[in-house]
Amino acid sequence: MDVRVKQEDDKAQLRGDIQHDAEGLATESPLLRIPMLLFNMIASAFRLIRPFGPQLIPLVVFALSIPVVVFFSLSAGWFVWRSIAVGWESTIYLQYGDGTPPHAWVDLRNLSPYQPYDVSVQVVVPATEANYALGNFMTTLSIYTPTNKSIASARRPSIVTPPGPSPMSLLYRANRQVHLDIPLLSSFESGQSNARAYIEFGRSDQWRSLGKGEGKELSVSSVQIRGVVVHKGFRGLLTRFPLLTAMASSGAFLFVSFTILASCILPAVEWRLHSVAGDSNNEPYDKPRRQTSRPKAEPERKYTAPYSISGWLQERRQYHSNSLTKFYYDTLASTPFAFISD
Template identity: 50%
Template sequence: MANSDSNSIVALPSRLFFSALSAFVAFLRPLLPHILPLLVYLSFIPLVLFFSASAGWIVWRNVAVGWQAPLYLQYGDGVPPYALATLPALVAQQRYDISLQLQVPNLDANYALGNFMTTLTLSTRSNKTLTSIRRPAILVPPRVAFYSSAPAVITVEVPLLTAYAAGVSHVVATVEVGRRDNWKSLGNEQGRELSVITASLRGVVVHHGIRGLVTRLPLLSALISSIAFLIVSSIIVGVCILPLAFRHAATQPKLAQVDIQPLPAISNSSSDDSESVEEKPLVQRRRSRPSSRTAIKTEDTSTTVLPPQTVPQGPLRRRRSKLVDPVSSDSES
């Protein structure tokens, strides 16, 4: 007995739960056609927000920015100092101003070299040459005021390319600094090289067209793109989902009228039956009239028929014909 009571006590909450659940389901069943499209639309809102934020981040991430690649010049190979470097990922259609920046020591030996050449070759990873250019440069002693000392390091900038678009994202640069004759015409005709502390290749974004607006205002451009994506996607989701709810709401009154129609239909049928019952004798009467008429007609025709006349008995007289034979007439005369 104790076990059965305990089992019933344990089963009571589950029964209450299932009964409450069934009552809740019964309550929601008529409302479900109206609520379901709205719930689906609301479930799409987090997804739309996520994709909108992703769109803004992608725009901000892909905005072209300036870059700087360090160069490590190689000396002692019998050729002018050179360096190979892989440039940062570029925007393929973005234009850049590319220049070489050198930091050289403030030495008279560097000033004595005079003019030197800088060669830049851009190629793809598959060793396809995109462009190659050579530009001259020269070191000039800086101007120093009488109350200050000369700087130990001089920065030299050599412009190479102006408003150049590589057309690819991954570019390999080869830079050569110096003269190929090694300045053998100077002094004792011994080879000389330019002393360089650090070297780097720099790219500056050229603002041009709509892309230039995006590069000038990257954060604002990302925000605008995110809001635009949010509005467009919300409109698309609303146009695809919300009409289902309104369509069901518009058809619901028609269904209610169909449910109410059986009562007047029964009364109409009964009235129709009564009318049909009342009309049936009329139809029969109308049908019976032609038969009476035909009977009357037959009686009239039967009464109007005269009896045949009796032929009087006696000798028959022969009627003389009007056509007389001439021969017979002469004989009679």
């Protein structure tokens, strides 16, 4: 059936249905008139778009898939941002009075296994004469796997020196403190996502007294262990710009997903449109022919030269029909000259 004729029939049927519904609504009660009118409008809308269903369904699926693709793209960017290695820091609570120098165990979590870190310890000690008189003391760090296998260890000496005068100390009397930054490991790679660290401060000869009887034990206000990311190679480029890397990953995921979605759905729409166009092209159409000024070529006349007597007799027989002449030529055709071929 012709597509145009079918569309005209659908429109005529739709007009008739609307007119019939309008006449029926005029006789119904006012309470049912508005719901029925809305129902008829919705039904009419569906009838109008029914011929375009094969084209609209892929477009609707494509439009509904866009929010899903955007959500997964943002999730991919968030996952990349969470996966990029960052620095870490943990607070240490030292143990005193066990007959050993101040020590503590601390869990190191969420480590990037193959990301190098610079590990250091930040110590805040009171500015007291006992800490000044202690002199050099050792800071020991040992890192173990969860199965108690040693990964790395380091020992560094440190000393507490009196802080210099500050303008604020002249205004009011405050508890003065000394901040120590002790580097321990450089470009350390744990190879594990979780590890345990043992840290110890002080001297092994702390049992000996100093000055007025103080022991050789370091007084500490707070301790923190810190790991700083070492930017090295391509991984270092990512760790230096984590937010930009996450945005680029999200954009790349969105582009690839959108390209795949479009290549899967839009060709169906294009195929439907081409099929409709092909149906419309099948309609009969009288195309006017262009007049040419060239004269028509006359058909060639066939002429057979009488190279033999029999051929000449056959040609002459076509122009003579009386019996006497026919008998004469038949007699000549029976002579030996008739056997002469072309």
